[in-house]
Amino acid sequence: MVHSRKINTAGGPVHVEIHAGNRHILSYRCVLMNADGSNQQTVLTGDTVDALPDDVILPFASSVLSGKFLALTGILAPVVVNDTNQNFNVEIRIRQDGALVQGSAVVVSGQLQSAIPILEHVGL
Amino acid sequence: MWGYSQMKMRFLPCFLVLAACLPLRAQQPQTPAGKLTVDWAVPESPAFTVLGLTPQTVTRPSSSQQLATTLLNGIDQNGNFQSGIALDLQPYMLWYGHTVSYAKYRDSRATRFLSRAQLSVGSSKGATGDDKSARVALGLRLTLLDKGDPYLNAAPNLCLANAGTSATAAAYPVPAPAASQSDKDAYTARMMAAYAPLERVCREKHQREYRRTGWNNSSLVIGGAPSWISTTGTTSDLKWNGAGVWTSYAYGFAGIPGLEDSSQLILHYRFRNKEQLPDPNQTGKFLEQDSHVFGARWRFGTADATGSLEYVFLHRDILGSRTDNSSRLSAAFERRVSGNIWFSFSFGTERGRADGANRAFVLTSFNWGFNRKEE
Numbered sequence: 001m002v003h004s005r006k007i008n009t010a011g012g013p014v015h016v017e018i019h020a021g022n023r024h025i026l027s028y029r030c031v032l033m034n035a036d037g038s039n040q041q042t043v044l045t046g047d048t049v050d051a052l053p054d055d056v057i058l059p060f061a062s063s064v065l066s067g068k069f070l071a072l073t074g075i076l077a078p079v080v081v082n083d084t085n086q087n088f089n090v091e092i093r094i095r096q097d098g099a100l101v102q103g104s105a106v107v108v109s110g111q112l113q114s115a116i117p118i119l120e121h122v123g124l
Numbered sequence: 125m126w127g128y129s130q131m132k133m134r135f136l137p138c139f140l141v142l143a144a145c146l147p148l149r150a151q152q153p154q155t156p157a158g159k160l161t162v163d164w165a166v167p168e169s170p171a172f173t174v175l176g177l178t179p180q181t182v183t184r185p186s187s188s189q190q191l192a193t194t195l196l197n198g199i200d201q202n203g204n205f206q207s208g209i210a211l212d213l214q215p216y217m218l219w220y221g222h223t224v225s226y227a228k229y230r231d232s233r234a235t236r237f238l239s240r241a242q243l244s245v246g247s248s249k250g251a252t253g254d255d256k257s258a259r260v261a262l263g264l265r266l267t268l269l270d271k272g273d274p275y276l277n278a279a280p281n282l283c284l285a286n287a288g289t290s291a292t293a294a295a296y297p298v299p300a301p302a303a304s305q306s307d308k309d310a311y312t313a314r315m316m317a318a319y320a321p322l323e324r325v326c327r328e329k330h331q332r333e334y335r336r337t338g339w340n341n342s343s344l345v346i347g348g349a350p351s352w353i354s355t356t357g358t359t360s361d362l363k364w365n366g367a368g369v370w371t372s373y374a375y376g377f378a379g380i381p382g383l384e385d386s387s388q389l390i391l392h393y394r395f396r397n398k399e400q401l402p403d404p405n406q407t408g409k410f411l412e413q414d415s416h417v418f419g420a421r422w423r424f425g426t427a428d429a430t431g432s433l434e435y436v437f438l439h440r441d442i443l444g445s446r447t448d449n450s451s452r453l454s455a456a457f458e459r460r461v462s463g464n465i466w467f468s469f470s471f472g473t474e475r476g477r478a479d480g481a482n483r484a485f486v487l488t489s490f491n492w493g494f495n496r497k498e499e
Contacts (some may be wrong), residue, residue, distance in 0.1 A: 047289055073292060
């Protein structure tokens with residue numbers, strides 16, 4: 001799905017944080033790209049199990065980032081697999097100058113019984 | 125202002141809707157339970173526990189379900205047929221689960237404590253002439269220790285995380301935002317195709333390991349539940365029926381060579397006060413009793429075959445009548461037949477029963493449990 005969080009081109013650095021709630025395991029890759037998918041650059045990769053932070057300050061000026069897309073892709077896996085539906089939510093928190101851009105995180109939520117793929121695009 | 129009958133009419137559809145819409149965790153038949161029966165498993169539903177309707181099947185505490193219902197039809201500890209429903213929920217996970225990441229749960233004791241807390245409401249209704257009573261209970265279960273918590277088992281979860289990372293890399297590059305839905309679907313399908321075999325390896329390895337070492341993990345749970353009873357079965361007659369508190373501690377001998385994968389010691393205590401019981405000598409009359417149950421059980425063996433020795437002591441104060449102290453000493457053997465189906469064989473002896481009916485006994489049964497599948 002394609003979302004929009006328009007950053008301030010005159011603002012400070014853009015900070016991206018990935019959050020997976022409900023104790024699920026998210027293995028992910030964050031990729032910056034042009035609108036046509038060209039010039040893909042991985043800016044953050046990892047998972048929510050290891051001890052490494054799941055956030056990054058994008059190494060580009062806001063004026064350069066404006067108009068680009070940030071893609072979050074990966075696999076969201078429940079630790080416990082059973083026959084019941086389990087809530088899930090994945091959030092892409094994009095902050096600039098300490099505040100969430102446009103006031104809210106991008107949230108993907110629903111229910112799962114087993115691992116599901118994640119593919120979200122955010123227009124900056 | 126609402127009257128009781130109006131409340132009943134309004135709440136009844138809510139329960140029926142809940143019962144119809146929510147996934148059923150377990151619909152387990154009850155088996156007649158002797159007066160000295162102890163539910164060794166940590167109660168799945170605290171409300172049912174204080175109502176005396178806890179299933180006797182082998183179950184483990186589930187930390188995965190945020191909302192579940194349980195239906196029961198069976199015979200209670202006093203031999204009366206009961207039907208009931210319990211609604212169990214993990215309030216913290218239900219309302220704040222979206223904020224609880226894997227790392228936060230792993231690293232924060234407070235988060236684990238709150239996430240594991242379970243609240244339940246249960247009701248049961250007698251269905252025989254001797255007991256037409258309706259009972260309602262609220263229950264709270266707090267897990268203070270759970271060494272078998274799958275969320276704290278780092279190896280399989282890292283394995284799953286690495287599998288996801290590999291699969292994500294294998295599907296690269298990422299479709300453009302304007303790509304067609306079929307292109308995006310093809311991309312996610314490639315990713316999942318790469319993930320599936322890796323995930324299978326992780327989960328099967330974990331399952332084998334858990335069955336070998338996880339059956340006797342240490343845990344400590346405390347619970348409490350107030351209850352109400354209507355001896356006539358109507359909500360307008362609901363009155364206080366006392367409360368119950370209990371604790372179960374299982375010690376898995378972690379770090380002790382020779383015992384850590386082969387033994388488990390379980391201690392259980394339960395106190396129940398002001399419990400209304402049908403008088404077996406007068407139809408429609410009820411007795412009030414306080415009771416203490418203490419049990420100790422030593423299990424030994426493997427994940428597929430266990431033996432056990434147990435001692436149970438029951439103290440009952442029946443108001444205006446008598447005090448009854450009785451005990452049971454028994455040995456049991458359980459063997460997994462397949463999946464979650466177990467064959468059990470036990471024998472033992474009772475002493476101290478007020479009715480003088482002490483007896484030696486031999487019991488065989490098939491039990492089944494509804495455990496987390498990956499275990």
